[in-house]
Amino acid sequence: MTAAAPLGRAQLWWVIAVVSLAVAPHAPRLPLALPLCFVAFAGWRMLGAYGRVALPDAANRALWWLLQGVAVLTFALIYDHYQGQLGRDAGVALLTTLLGLKLVELRTPRDFYVTCLLTYFLVATNFFFSQAIPTALYLLGVTVLTTAALARANTPPGVSGPACGWLAVRMVAESVPLMIVCFVIFPRLPGPLWGVPTDSSQAITGLSDEMTIGRIARLGTSDEVAFRVDFDGVRPRARYLYWRGPVLWQTDGRTWRAGPQALSEPPPVIARGTRYRYEVSLEAHGQRWLPALDALTSTSAVGSLGRARELISTQLVKRPVRYTVESAVDYSILEISPADRAAALALPPGAHPKTRALAQSWRTRDPAPGVLIDTALALFAQDPFTYTLLPPLLKGDPIDGFLFATRAGFCEHFAAAFVVLMRAAGVPARVVTGYQGGEYNSLSDYFLVRQSDAHAWAEVYLAPRGWVRVDPTAAVAPERVSLGIGSFTERDGALRLLDDKGMAMALWRSTRQLWDSANYQWSRWVLGYDVERQRGLLESLGLQDLSPAALAAWLGGLMSVPLVVLALLVLRSPAPRKTPAGRAYARFCQRLARVGLVRAPHEGPLEFAERIALTHPDLALQTRHIAQLYALVHYGDRGAALHGLVQAVRDFRPRRR
Amino acid sequence: MTALSPATARDQMQRLIDAVGQVLVGKTHAIELALTGLVAGGHLLLEDLPGVGKTTLALALARLLGLSYQRLQCTSDLLPADVIGVSVYDRRDGSFRFHQGPVFTQILLADEINRATPRAQSALLEAMEERQVSVEGRTLALPSPFFVLATQNPLEQVGTYPLPESQLDRFLMRVSLGYPARAAERELLRGRDRRELLSELTPVLSLEVLQQLQASVATVHVSEPWLDYLQHLIARTRELPTLVHGLSPRAGLAVQSAARAWALLHGRGHVVPEDLKAVFPAVVGHRLRLRNDADSAASVVAALLREVPVP
Known part of the structure; x- marks a missing residue:
């Protein structure tokens, strides 16, 4: 490569800007020293460009050695910080550092191109950490800017910056079809790339398999998405939207647990009326439970039924999952095994003395289970019981304290107290946790269930009717069930401001719905495009059972067809066949090129001959003669001169001096 | 004549x-x-x-x-x-x-x-x-x-x-x-x-000779490769982003007749690419409108001539 012109300041600004933009999202993930080093490297280069500081180069050996030292130090830092594990994080750290070092060394256009290409790669590495829509949009922007930087370096100086930007936008837009083909056809790997853990396995929120008083309140204020449900056709009415999660049988007086699963088959369900078919897109929560509408009438490949007909995943839900199941809201579960009956009546010995005494007194008055339930619900409906997401602390026995002292709490207090009352009165009962309600998104026709929709209710076993759902919270705060938790969080929290202004609230709601709808479609069609979806899509296109190798072949084929067509068009159009004179002249040029005299494509024959005559007077006579003969034949249509031309070229043997 | x-x-x-x-x-x-x-x-x-x-x-x-x-x-x-x-x-x-x-x-x-x-x-x-x-x-x-x-x-x-x-x-x-x-x-x-x-x-020249010279311009031979070259140049001006618009067909005719006269001046009965290059800046310089005032027509034309290969 010839010595190229050094990089201009404008180009330096461009490349440093795009690299910095690509590094920026990584910065919080790296050990603090590395982003600082990167800024220092970029600053060094920029100050150097303005002549404020010296740059390390051949002329400045000391600085060059300093740079080597800094490089070794940063590598050591990376090795130390990541304990020598070369994985995703260490790899990104290394790449960022290398790019920073490269910035100091930016000298030739070649450095510029290499850095821009590495920037594309760095942009891609950001997807190891986040695949959300804002990330994708940001990285798309950086990609366009990087392309614009390349365009800037390759267009004549007259083209303005915005024009380069537009060119980049156009080029990126033109690559979209290819991107879609690659996305659809490129062989999918089952599971994440290189065992890279996904974002969602960290900082998981959601229901757990146990319930300790106070836990659901924390969920109640979390706006995070728990899952989304897309009903196939009709959807049930809001009051039936009880999403069954872990069913809790065992208690030690304070904490409720699911307890062991029975080995026998779950009790059968007798469904009446409409069966609702729906697809649940569950966010990762790190547990095993899978929410489903009460009561499930089908099962799914992703999980099996538990002893209370709850759906349990075969493995921990560490990545978002999607499954389709069927439910009926009008149903009966009649069977109860002796073991289940015993578990549904068990109370820890010695716990809740006051509650037991109250239940005993009810039982002696009227032992009919229906009456007992009504009595308990009537108790909750009485005045001193209030529903609040910020209950006072319970000291001593939590159930006794709640029923007889504080009398303020939320769903889990009421559900737990109710189940304890029922069990003490001899009615089999269990706590069911899950979610209640959901926000209907009319834009994309699905329900969004947030962590704040987490709920707990009770189920009691009544002799002829089987397991019956009783929601004691509904007795004290019916609007919790009919309006959803929003009516409470908003009253308590900061959203109250918006509550006063109906318009603002509606606007806020619809914006949120729009955003969630976009997220849903994104996770469904882009992030959720996995091996199965790909197979399904390709099968619908008539491509069954393709191996990854066959897919790669298809991909190569699809991409090469337009390329071949393009190549043929390009090859066919200009380049006319050479005339005899053209061939002779080409030979003449070839011989001159061999001795280092290359004709520029824009040089006419006479010009070229004059240039040679100037630098190589010994060749002047011959080259001028040949050039004139060629011009005569080629541009003057004097065929008679052809013979002379061919002869002259044959005799022309330039030698290297 | x-x-x-x-x-x-x-x-x-x-x-x-x-x-x-x-x-x-x-x-x-x-x-x-x-x-x-x-x-x-x-x-x-x-x-x-x-x-x-x-x-x-x-x-x-x-x-x-x-x-x-x-x-x-x-x-x-x-x-x-x-x-x-x-x-x-x-x-x-x-x-x-x-x-x-x-x-x-x-x-x-x-x-x-x-x-x-x-x-x-x-x-x-x-x-x-x-x-x-x-x-x-x-x-x-x-x-x-x-x-x-x-x-x-x-x-x-x-x-x-x-x-x-x-x-x-x-x-x-x-x-x-x-x-x-x-x-x-x-x-x-x-x-x-x-x-x-x-x-x-x-x-030094009679009116008659001048009129004969003017008549001779039309007899200068224009070959196909030369026309290719002219058309490539004109086509390129129409796609250059630095120009508001490209050259008109009239500009093409002007280049051709000027190049013929130039060939005559150099004793050729046919035009060669060098004739075109000699007159091109003077003939098209004032017909191009630049998008950016900072450029000069001369530099754009020079770049154009360096860019388009001679057929």
């Missing part, structure tokens, strides 16, 4: 160039371009600062060709009648008689054309295009040959009316004389008075 052989044409034109070169020292390329324009039957726009020899060039050409010469000093109060002529009442005849304006001449030097109002400019430019003027319902033909040398100062001067693109298109070429080289300027400073020199000039 019989055409001359290329060699004769070259000799004749060379004599004229040598003679002009006596008066206008060191400006061979500009003189060659001016003569090319004259032979190709076009008009010339000289864009330069005052005092670099525009008038000298016009006068020398007129005298050496034995042609009639008029000078029109354009000012903002110049009226179309001042250009074309005016009818004056003759008391003896009792009728109107038309007095011809300066446009009725063979070589017209329109000095500082951008100082004239658009109205006066268009009167002149229409005469240039049509080679005739219409006065009071009569059409009067202009003498032949009719060659306009218009000058203008660089545009950033106060009180000028820049020529619109449609008018600029009427000029075959735009030529700059530029400052003389050091040696040439020394010769100028040491030499005799220019006016004196000019007055001593005698015609």
Whole structure:
């Protein structure tokens, strides 16, 4: 490569800007020293460009050695910080550092191109950490800017910056079809790339398999998405939207647990009326439970039924999952095994003395289970019981304290107290946790269930009717069930401001719905495009059972067809066949090129001959003669001169001096 | 009119160039371009600062060709009648008689054309295009040959009316004389008075020879590869992002006839790419509109010529 012109300041600004933009999202993930080093490297280069500081180069050996030292130090830092594990994080750290070092060394256009290409790669590495829509949009922007930087370096100086930007936008837009083909056809790997853990396995929120008083309140204020449900056709009415999660049988007086699963088959369900078919897109929560509408009438490949007909995943839900199941809201579960009956009546010995005494007194008055339930619900409906997401602390026995002292709490207090009352009165009962309600998104026709929709209710076993759902919270705060938790969080929290202004609230709601709808479609069609979806899509296109190798072949084929067509068009159009004179002249040029005299494509024959005559007077006579003969034949249509031309070229043997 | 052989044409034109070169020292390329324009039957726009020899060039050409010469000093109060002529009442005849304006001449030097109002400019430019003027319902033909040398100062001067693109298109070429080289300027400073020199000039070419030369232009052979080259260049101007618009077909014709005249000047019966390259900047420079004022037409044209390969 010839010595190229050094990089201009404008180009330096461009490349440093795009690299910095690509590094920026990584910065919080790296050990603090590395982003600082990167800024220092970029600053060094920029100050150097303005002549404020010296740059390390051949002329400045000391600085060059300093740079080597800094490089070794940063590598050591990376090795130390990541304990020598070369994985995703260490790899990104290394790449960022290398790019920073490269910035100091930016000298030739070649450095510029290499850095821009590495920037594309760095942009891609950001997807190891986040695949959300804002990330994708940001990285798309950086990609366009990087392309614009390349365009800037390759267009004549007259083209303005915005024009380069537009060119980049156009080029990126033109690559979209290819991107879609690659996305659809490129062989999918089952599971994440290189065992890279996904974002969602960290900082998981959601229901757990146990319930300790106070836990659901924390969920109640979390706006995070728990899952989304897309009903196939009709959807049930809001009051039936009880999403069954872990069913809790065992208690030690304070904490409720699911307890062991029975080995026998779950009790059968007798469904009446409409069966609702729906697809649940569950966010990762790190547990095993899978929410489903009460009561499930089908099962799914992703999980099996538990002893209370709850759906349990075969493995921990560490990545978002999607499954389709069927439910009926009008149903009966009649069977109860002796073991289940015993578990549904068990109370820890010695716990809740006051509650037991109250239940005993009810039982002696009227032992009919229906009456007992009504009595308990009537108790909750009485005045001193209030529903609040910020209950006072319970000291001593939590159930006794709640029923007889504080009398303020939320769903889990009421559900737990109710189940304890029922069990003490001899009615089999269990706590069911899950979610209640959901926000209907009319834009994309699905329900969004947030962590704040987490709920707990009770189920009691009544002799002829089987397991019956009783929601004691509904007795004290019916609007919790009919309006959803929003009516409470908003009253308590900061959203109250918006509550006063109906318009603002509606606007806020619809914006949120729009955003969630976009997220849903994104996770469904882009992030959720996995091996199965790909197979399904390709099968619908008539491509069954393709191996990854066959897919790669298809991909190569699809991409090469337009390329071949393009190549043929390009090859066919200009380049006319050479005339005899053209061939002779080409030979003449070839011989001159061999001795280092290359004709520029824009040089006419006479010009070229004059240039040679100037630098190589010994060749002047011959080259001028040949050039004139060629011009005569080629541009003057004097065929008679052809013979002379061919002869002259044959005799022309330039030698290297 | 019989055409001359290329060699004769070259000799004749060379004599004229040598003679002009006596008066206008060191400006061979500009003189060659001016003569090319004259032979190709076009008009010339000289864009330069005052005092670099525009008038000298016009006068020398007129005298050496034995042609009639008029000078029109354009000012903002110049009226179309001042250009074309005016009818004056003759008391003896009792009728109107038309007095011809300066446009009725063979070589017209329109000095500082951008100082004239658009109205006066268009009167002149229409005469240039049509080679005739219409006065009071009569059409009067202009003498032949009719060659306009218009000058203008660089545009950033106060009180000028820049020529619109449609008018600029009427000029075959735009030529700059530029400052003389050091040696040439020394010769100028040491030499005799220019006016004196000019007055001593005698015609070296007859009107008949000039008309023969003009007729010979059409006989210069244009080959297919050469036309390919011209078309590639024109096509490229239409896709360059630095230009507002590309070259018109009329510009293509202008390049072709100028290149033919240039080939003749160099004793060739056919055009070669070098002929095109020699006249291209002067012929298209004023027809291109740049998107960015910071660029110069000359640099864009030079880049264009470096970019398009010669077939």
